[in-house]
Amino acid sequence: xxxxxxxxxxxxxxxxxxxxxxxxxxxxxTWAPNAAPMDMPMQTLTAAPLGHHLATQIRHLLSGMRIGIxxxx
Amino acid sequence: xxxxxxxxVARGLAISFALIAAFGACLLVIDADRQNGFQIWDILRAAxxxxxxxxxxxGAALGLMGLYPKGRKSAAPLEGRSSSKTVVLVPICNExxxxxxxxxxxxxASIRDMGLNLDIAVLSDTxxxxxxxxxxxxxxxxxxETHADGRHNAGQIxxxxxxxxxxxxxxxxxxxIVKSGGAYxxxxxxxxxxxxTGAALNTMILRMDADxxxxxxxxxxxxxxAQSFFARAMQFAAAFHxxxxxxxxxxxxxxxxxxxGHNAIIRITAFAQSCRLPELEGKAPFGGHILSHDYVEAAxxxxxxxxVVADHSIDGSYEEGPENVLAYAKRDRRWCQGNLQHSRLVxxxxxxNWSRLVFVQGITAYLVSLFWAVFLVTTVAGAIFAPEPNYxxxxxxxxxxxxxxxxxxxxxxALGIIGLLILxxxxxxxxxxxxxxxxxxxxxxxxLLSVLAEILLTSLLAPIMLAYQTRAVIQVLSRQDGGxxxxxxGEGRLTFAQAARSSLWxxxxxxxxxxxxxxxxxxxxxxxxxVTVPMICAPxxxxxxxxxxxxxxxxxxxxxxxxxxxxDFREIHAKWCATxxxxxxxxxxxxxxx
Numbered sequence: 001x002x003x004x005x006x007x008x009x010x011x012x013x014x015x016x017x018x019x020x021x022x023x024x025x026x027x028x029x030t031w032a033p034n035a036a037p038m039d040m041p042m043q044t045l046t047a048a049p050l051g052h053h054l055a056t057q058i059r060h061l062l063s064g065m066r067i068g069i070x071x072x073x
Numbered sequence: 074x075x076x077x078x079x080x081x082v083a084r085g086l087a088i089s090f091a092l093i094a095a096f097g098a099c100l101l102v103i104d105a106d107r108q109n110g111f112q113i114w115d116i117l118r119a120a121x122x123x124x125x126x127x128x129x130x131x132g133a134a135l136g137l138m139g140l141y142p143k144g145r146k147s148a149a150p151l152e153g154r155s156s157s158k159t160v161v162l163v164p165i166c167n168e169x170x171x172x173x174x175x176x177x178x179x180x181x182a183s184i185r186d187m188g189l190n191l192d193i194a195v196l197s198d199t200x201x202x203x204x205x206x207x208x209x210x211x212x213x214x215x216x217x218e219t220h221a222d223g224r225h226n227a228g229q230i231x232x233x234x235x236x237x238x239x240x241x242x243x244x245x246x247x248x249x250i251v252k253s254g255g256a257y258x259x260x261x262x263x264x265x266x267x268x269x270t271g272a273a274l275n276t277m278i279l280r281m282d283a284d285x286x287x288x289x290x291x292x293x294x295x296x297x298x299a300q301s302f303f304a305r306a307m308q309f310a311a312a313f314h315x316x317x318x319x320x321x322x323x324x325x326x327x328x329x330x331x332x333x334g335h336n337a338i339i340r341i342t343a344f345a346q347s348c349r350l351p352e353l354e355g356k357a358p359f360g361g362h363i364l365s366h367d368y369v370e371a372a373x374x375x376x377x378x379x380x381v382v383a384d385h386s387i388d389g390s391y392e393e394g395p396e397n398v399l400a401y402a403k404r405d406r407r408w409c410q411g412n413l414q415h416s417r418l419v420x421x422x423x424x425x426n427w428s429r430l431v432f433v434q435g436i437t438a439y440l441v442s443l444f445w446a447v448f449l450v451t452t453v454a455g456a457i458f459a460p461e462p463n464y465x466x467x468x469x470x471x472x473x474x475x476x477x478x479x480x481x482x483x484x485x486x487a488l489g490i491i492g493l494l495i496l497x498x499x500x501x502x503x504x505x506x507x508x509x510x511x512x513x514x515x516x517x518x519x520x521l522l523s524v525l526a527e528i529l530l531t532s533l534l535a536p537i538m539l540a541y542q543t544r545a546v547i548q549v550l551s552r553q554d555g556g557x558x559x560x561x562x563g564e565g566r567l568t569f570a571q572a573a574r575s576s577l578w579x580x581x582x583x584x585x586x587x588x589x590x591x592x593x594x595x596x597x598x599x600x601x602x603x604v605t606v607p608m609i610c611a612p613x614x615x616x617x618x619x620x621x622x623x624x625x626x627x628x629x630x631x632x633x634x635x636x637x638x639x640x641d642f643r644e645i646h647a648k649w650c651a652t653x654x655x656x657x658x659x660x661x662x663x664x665x666x667x
Binding site: 022024028031032033034035036037038039040041042043044045046047 | 160192194209212213216217220231232233234247249250251252253254255256257341345346347348349350351353354369373417418420421422
């Protein structure tokens with residue numbers, strides 16, 4: 001999980017529960033849904049380059065074996 | 074999310090079955106080819122039969138898995154009304170406005186009958202001003218009629234038109250969520266030809282309420298309104314075989330289920346958190362907007378830990394299907410491009426392994442046609458270029474050695490492949506007899522006739538479909554973008570000339586292949602007739618199968634008892650078509666508030 005559901009979403013405008021009279025002559029601009037903006041973060045779909053992936057794996061392996069420049073120093 | 078034991082066992086069984094069948098078929102081919110000396114063709118043929126049989130066996134496993142009686146406990150029936158805010162989204166683009174808005178009127182009536190307070194939002198991507206004006210007229214009529222008797226405790230109906238069509242349908246829904254999603258807990262996504270009952274919507278909302286980790290619930294829509302022989306056969310197959318195959322899929326998918334883009338409910342927070350799709354680097358067909366966005370959205374929801382579930386048992390979910398082979402092939406071209414584009418996403422970071430497999434499955438579904446086509450070509454080539462048999466392989470040999478006859482094994486292989494195609498359908502029929510389900514399809518005899526006729530029709534059309542799919546794959550692989558044409562809804566009957574115009578190339582390939590086989594490899598003639606003859610007859614088959622037929626053929630439960638929501642839609646549609654609205658002046662496009 002990168003974010004819990006509670007962290008998502010913002011101003012939840014309540015939807016009108018009462019009946020609104022329909023005005024047949026109304027402008028189409030007034031037919032749109034109510035504004036209630038919400039965050040929608042862009043997703044990452046491209047895999048990291050193979051070299052980067054291998055380097056990460058090797059780094060993890062070495063740190064697991066307690067081998068690394070930092071330890072030697 | 075780790076899959077539970079039942080899911081792991083189901084997946085293991087299906088994968089094992091597919092691999093055993095595939096390697097069995099491959100070994101038979103290798104053994105047969107070995108008799109005449111192994112050539113380059115034979116290596117390719119063995120590899121192709123491995124892949125194609127694996128695919129067929131995988132499909133058969135889905136059907137057989139769906140027949141297995143024991144399984145997960147189905148969700149307990151839920152009752153009552155939810156207070157969760159839900160909106161029904163109807164994204165449209167260049168659709169028939171009268172039919173689309175008549176469906177909304179029928180759904181709205183069903184929703185109100187159920188006592189639900191749901192909003193409906195029509196999200197239009199239509200750009201042509203005259204088509205927008207037609208949508209505005211239809212919307213005015215919808216609103217006039219649905220407000221005629223007041224809308225006490227009923228939700229609102231919205232309409233907005235997007236000026237920037239970025240991201241097509243996925244972008245259209247995304248635009249709504251970014252601008253208005255904060256007002257709702259759930260959104261039901263529909264297509265322009267979708268119909269859902271208030272009862273089905275209520276069940277879906279209660280299911281979402283009952284499981285706070287459920288990110289998406291997909292229903293299995295039934296096809297309605299089929300008129301032609303082809304469409305009625307597809308409608309029958311979807312109603313008779315579809316639920317069993319979907320049940321098999323449900324067993325294997327666990328919580329990493331499918332999303333088919335419509336007739337599903339999504340948790341808005343989960344969708345907003347997980348499903349904003351980037352444009353892929355490069356140009357279409359492999360770059361740009363993600364065409365088959367639904368599979369990707371399901372995978373992304375699962376990546377973020379949300380459950381994605383399909384449930385075939387939710388009643389009251391409907392859609393329409395293509396009326397003829399050409400409309401089917403047109404839709405298939407679009408899906409082919411979308412699925413092959415997923416090759417860019419198979420290694421996307423963090424995806425569940427099952428999601429990656431689903432992408433591979435979707436890609437294979439189209440590549441397999443190309444594989445079959447190449448298999449047929451290599452079979453003919455192998456027969457033409459086969460070396461003369463050597464009856465005296467050893468020096469100073471007194472008696473000739475005849476190559477052993479492997480035609481029995483090849484016949485067994487052909488039977489096995491046909492069996493993989495037919496066995497699940499026969500098993501589903503026998504299960505329908507046992508459970509009395511066949512009664513809903515006109516009784517045992519009529520259901521049997523429908524099953525046999527559907528098998529015959531799909532077998533006749535298979536080489537034609539193979540030709541269209543192979544062309545689609547080659548077009549995509551050669552980087553031709555098919556775009557996103559509007560669905561050909563309601564395009565039904567085709568004349569012979571219309572069918573011939575779109576299938577002449579198939580006739581030519583079929584005829585030339587038959588002549589070539591006749592001269593070069595006559596011993597293969599009998600084997601390849603079931604492929605070449607339907608290709609030569611493609612215009613006749615396409616035209617004939619597009620003709621309307623009565624409900625006595627391919628009877629489905631909806632023929633005997635028309636669901637009220639479908640009946641209402643037809644009545645409203647007929648009424649609106651009989652009295653078309655007065656033409657309206659072309660208005661400026663409407664935009665949702667930022």
